[in-house]
Amino acid sequence: MNDIAKNTLEMAVATALGAQLLNWTSDVHGNHSGWVKLGATAELLALAPLLADCGARLMTVTAYRNDKFGRLESDGHEIAYHFDLEGVVLTVSVCLPDDPPRVASITPWFKNADWNEREFAELYGIVLEDHPNPRRLFLDKGLDAAILNRLVPLSTMMNGASTTTLWEKVFAGKQLPEWAKGGNN
Amino acid sequence: MPSTTYTLPIGPLHVALEEPMYFDIQVEGETVRSVELSAGHVHRGMEALAMQRNYFQNVTLVERVCSLCSNSHPATYCMAVENLSGLIVPERARYLRVIADEVKRIASHLFNVGIMAHLTGFDSLFMHAMEVREIMQDAKEGVYGNRMNLGQCIIGGCRRDIDDSTAPFLLGQLELLKPQLHELYGVFERDPLIRTRTQGIGLLSHAEARRHAVVGPVARASGVAYDLRRKAPYAVYPDLDFEVQTDTKGDVHSRALLRLREAVESVKIVEQCLxxxxxxxxxxxxxxxxxxxxxxxxxxxxxxxxxxxxxxxGTDTPQRLKWRVPTYMNWEALQVMLANCQVADIALIVNSIDPCISCTER
Structure with missing residues (x-):
């Protein structure tokens, strides 16, 4: 759709990292998505200023585990940074080192990285380097750190969110069964 | 901090906020000097839930991210899954998705400008805006069976058709709406109370809008002409005639008028689709x-x-499903919009970004 933006992003990636690192896909409407895989976080710091210079906008950041429930001891984290330039999407994925997983902040070039970085830090226990305000974003400090690094069974999640109100209405005027009292939640 | 400055806590539960957010505001006299936001009061852990449900169950889950944008979430989620699986959605379904999105847009924008009228103290205008909005609520109920969550999108298309009985009904509702929308725009544009309370406040310049990477009507009212329906077209938007609304004033008043103009464009879009x-x-x-x-x-x-x-x-549940809602991008720009404003204007300025807290936190 937007060949100028596509070429600009290609130039930025080639300048920072060399050629042949960027793959393109497109949807049925011809919207382009670029995909870059980085092996080291230092490469992210080489690319970020060039993307900022060409006017790219950070849309959001997704952190994830290769094994989503953390069942494998040393199955690492990756972070996907999603940028936009005039309708063209560029996703830059970077593998993080283990023990602890850490990554440098890109807030010097993208101000709106602030909240995104704080969010993945609290969810996955990823250490932020040189972040201007590295406190938690959404989760209270009384809650467990890095909650998405481990399996919390769906039944546990749902029990935690349930109340006995429904069953009290169902059994209105009758004896509430033991199982409906929520004592095991 | 000088002794003339004091802290004004607003929230997390406050009459001016529909949802909980905490603002730690430093005030000097009646003037705001700095703002610190604390979020997380309605975090629902939805992304964790999404990784434990299969791709089809997640359509239902994401429709509940946000009530006012509730069709945009399943529609966009389905598009992502369709992009991944190479599924081609039939053309009629793409029209149906646009109709649902635009009907929701009209209702959402009318809700926001209605609340703005309420916050200025013009409660009869608030009630009138909500009455006009009710035309679209009735349209949703008549066509989809629901007033908020339409349940229209599924992976591969839509659940419900618009047929010979519902299409004339929807067109009739639009005919009812058009003159009322026109009249409402005139009131919001010219009423002295609305203008006095909303013009020149909550200013966000074009440069600050770019720096904070704000999106939607907040960006467009500051001169950032970015609308995905034109920038990265999807569904059937390339085949539809409509104008992207922009402004350069970047204040509370211009954001409200821009939303009303977008509602007018949405009416045109739905009519074309039908x-x-x-x-x-x-x-x-x-x-x-x-x-x-x-x-x-x-x-x-x-x-x-x-x-x-x-x-x-490759399993039936996503390894990761991540979504970012528009309001997420707009919160921090409030620090610019609220700087040096009067305490009485805080609620109006916050409302002007059309804040959705539970969808920000998910």
Whole structure:
């Protein structure tokens, strides 16, 4: 759709990292998505200023585990940074080192990285380097750190969110069964 | 901090906020000097839930991210899954998705400007705006059976057709709406109370809008002409005639007027869809195989750009499903908009970004 933006992003990636690192896909409407895989976080710091210079906008950041429930001891984290330039999407994925997983902040070039970085830090226990305000974003400090690094069974999640109100209405005027009292939640 | 400065805590529960957010505001006299936001009071852990539900169950889950943008979420999620699986949505279904999105946009924008009238103290205008909005609420109820969550989008298309009985009904509702929308725009544009309370406050310059990467009507009212329906077209928007609304004033008043103009454009879009929509199936009637891989999709929700990223490891549940709602991008720009404003204007300025807290936190 937007060949100028596509070429600009290609130039930025080639300048920072060399050629042949960027793959393109497109949807049925011809919207382009670029995909870059980085092996080291230092490469992210080489690319970020060039993307900022060409006017790219950070849309959001997704952190994830290769094994989503953390069942494998040393199955690492990756972070996907999603940028936009005039309708063209560029996703830059970077593998993080283990023990602890850490990554440098890109807030010097993208101000709106602030909240995104704080969010993945609290969810996955990823250490932020040189972040201007590295406190938690959404989760209270009384809650467990890095909650998405481990399996919390769906039944546990749902029990935690349930109340006995429904069953009290169902059994209105009758004896509430033991199982409906929520004592095991 | 000088002794003339004091802290004004607003929230997390406050009459001016529909949802809980905490603002730690430093005030000097009646003037705001700095703002610190604390979020997290309605965090629901939805992304964790999404990784434990299969791709089809997640359609229902994401429709509950946000009530006012509730069609944009399943529509964009489905587009991401369709991009990943290579599923081609029938053309009629793409029209039906646009109709649902635009009907929701009209209702959402009218809600926001109605609340703005309430916050200025003009309660009869608030009630009138909500009455006008009720025309679209009735349209949703009549066509989809629900007033908020339409349940229209499924992977591969839509659940419900618009047929010979519902299409004339929807057109009739639009006919009812058009003169009322026109009249409402005139009141918001010219009423002295509205103008006094909303013009020149909550200013966000073009440069600050770019620096904070704000989206949606907040960006467009500051001269950033970015609308995904034109920038990265999807569904059938390339075949539709409408104008992207922009302004350069970047204040509370211009954001409200821009939303009303967008509602007028949405009416035109729905009318075109009902005229142009071809016959044919409304979904693919197949259960797609979701291969390992990753895909993205975006759409222009009432509040701005919605972004979905889906990553599959080849099982029936996503390895990761991430979405970013428009309001997420707009919160921090409030520090610019609220700087040096009067305490009495805080609620009006916060409302002008059309804040959605529970969808920000998910």
């Amino acid at each position: 005229r142009q929509m071809p016959g044919g199936p409304i979904n693919t009637r197949e259960v797609p195989v979701i291969p390992p891989g990753e895909a993205v999709a975006r759409s222009e929700a009432p509040r701005g750009e919605v972004f979905y990223y889906v990553r599959s490891d």
